[in-house]
Amino acid sequence: MPLRQHGRKARFIMSVKIIGTGSALPKLQVTNADLEKLVDTSDEWIRERTGIRGRHISTGETLVSLTAQACAGALENAGRAASEVELLLVATCSPERGIPCAACQVQSVLGAQKAVAFDLNAACAGFLFALNTAYAYVEAGIYRNALVAGGEVLSKIVDWTDRGTCVLFGDGAGAVMVEKCDKGGLLGFVQHSDGRKGEVLRCDSRELKNPYVSLPMEAPYVQMDGREVFAFAVRRVPESILEVLEQTHTDIEEVDLFLLHQANRRIIEGIAKRLSVDISRFPTNLDRVGNMSSAAIPVLLDELNRQGRLRPGMKLVLSGFGAGLTYGAGVMEWQ
Ligand code: COA
Numbered sequence: 001m002p003l004r005q006h007g008r009k010a011r012f013i014m015s016v017k018i019i020g021t022g023s024a025l026p027k028l029q030v031t032n033a034d035l036e037k038l039v040d041t042s043d044e045w046i047r048e049r050t051g052i053r054g055r056h057i058s059t060g061e062t063l064v065s066l067t068a069q070a071c072a073g074a075l076e077n078a079g080r081a082a083s084e085v086e087l088l089l090v091a092t093c094s095p096e097r098g099i100p101c102a103a104c105q106v107q108s109v110l111g112a113q114k115a116v117a118f119d120l121n122a123a124c125a126g127f128l129f130a131l132n133t134a135y136a137y138v139e140a141g142i143y144r145n146a147l148v149a150g151g152e153v154l155s156k157i158v159d160w161t162d163r164g165t166c167v168l169f170g171d172g173a174g175a176v177m178v179e180k181c182d183k184g185g186l187l188g189f190v191q192h193s194d195g196r197k198g199e200v201l202r203c204d205s206r207e208l209k210n211p212y213v214s215l216p217m218e219a220p221y222v223q224m225d226g227r228e229v230f231a232f233a234v235r236r237v238p239e240s241i242l243e244v245l246e247q248t249h250t251d252i253e254e255v256d257l258f259l260l261h262q263a264n265r266r267i268i269e270g271i272a273k274r275l276s277v278d279i280s281r282f283p284t285n286l287d288r289v290g291n292m293s294s295a296a297i298p299v300l301l302d303e304l305n306r307q308g309r310l311r312p313g314m315k316l317v318l319s320g321f322g323a324g325l326t327y328g329a330g331v332m333e334w335q
Pocket of ligand 1: 040
């Protein structure tokens with residue numbers, strides 16, 4: 001067993017790799033021109049400020065149905081059966097139900113009866129945090145494999161009269177299957193949270209209403225200080241990428257592709273500039289799907305995988321950031 005530096009502790013560990021990917025998007029595609037009919041906006045404004053041209057919006061697809069479809073795709077791509085899954089994690093901030101958790105509902109749809117299933121909410125960094133959680137469980141030998149999904153139906157928590165937010169988001173789900181391996185695969189992660197900045201991007205869940213009190217919700221739909229979020233992302237994401245590269249002894253020039261949370265093309269360009277890395281190494285799909293929060297990274301990963309753009313030995317950096325505020329990065333060698 002190799003001795004690997006993980007955070008501040010050195011310990012004996014096994015490696016963990018992604019063996020399959022999957023994704024699912026709602027059927028309805030909504031263009032910027034469609035949104036011009038809903039709010040005072042324009043295709044030109046949305047494209048220039050964000051890079052987004054369209055997004056998929058649910059007309060009945062649920063977080064559970066989309067996530068189960070993405071998980072089924074990842075299992076098929078991995079050549080594994082649902083009955084083999086030992087851990088099932090769903091990262092989401094837009095579940096249909098408070099209880100049971102989405103992961104248990106997805107487990108039921110898939111028939112992954114052996115799996116331990118639970119949700120994780122770190123907003124747009126959710127998939128990255130869930131992948132690191134799965135990595136820790138599998139690396140420690142607690143489970144042999146894990147199905148890790150990020151899914152959102154953000155259209156139900158967005159205020160469709162607020163042009164400052166409704167043009168940004170989309171619905172969808174992505175998933176990966178991970179399994180232990182001898183070497184390579186996931187090389188390391190860093191994660192950060194700053195609860196002091198929670199107010200800049202928030203959405204209440206339910207009002208406190210019982211026989212003794214009735215308090216109205218302060219933010220029944222997504223509320224955002226876009227400029228604050230923009231500045232946070234452009235500053236903190238490069239820092240976390242450099243941190244994880246240092247932790248995993250990876251030179252930035254070795255990295256083939258940087259798969260960032262797909263929030264805004266200008267944010268990605270700002271991060272590339274700060275890292276002095278050519279923008280061609282930052283693949284994007286946000287022009288077609290918008291910001292899908294925790295689904296963004298796994299959907300992008302699945303698209304690249306199915307397009308044959310990921311070759312064995314390639315080094316990938318994943319980085320997520322969002323409400324919380326939460327952010328982090330991971331490095332992997334594709335196998
Ligand atoms: N269409 C047209 N005009 C719009 C608009 C829209 N959809 N949304 C906002 N505007 C207007 C504003 O009302 C403002 O008008 P005013 O100057 O008359 O007051 C003007 O455009 C500029 O608004 P501002 O918020 O300063 O624009 P911006 O350049 O900061 O871009 C965002 C706004 C939201 C695109 C940008 O701040 C951003 O992308 N932030 C990060 C958001 C994000 O990624 N969040 C999720 C993170 S996980």
